[in-house]
Amino acid sequence: MSTLELPDHEQKREANLDRLYELREELKIVAESDIDYAQYAQNALETLRQEGYDV
Numbered sequence: 001m002s003t004l005e006l007p008d009h010e011q012k013r014e015a016n017l018d019r020l021y022e023l024r025e026e027l028k029i030v031a032e033s034d035i036d037y038a039q040y041a042q043n044a045l046e047t048l049r050q051e052g053y054d055v
Contacts, residue, residue, distance in 0.1 A: 017051055020044050024055045 006014065020027070024045065031041035048055045 017048065017053070020048055021053050021055070024048065024053075028055075 027041040027044050031038055031045055045055050
């Protein structure tokens with residue numbers, strides 16, 4: 001493994017974060033609603049913020 005290569009679990013984590021970021025506008029809409037899944041969307045947005053994404 002080269003020094004720039006991430007382990008598989010880190011690559012998957014990065015891919016998952018990137019996918020969440022792609023869905024950020026939809027997540028914002030859901031997070032601001034009063035549906036059952038709003039808290040999950042809020043959590044996803046908070047995770048992105050904590051990881052340094054601009055949401």
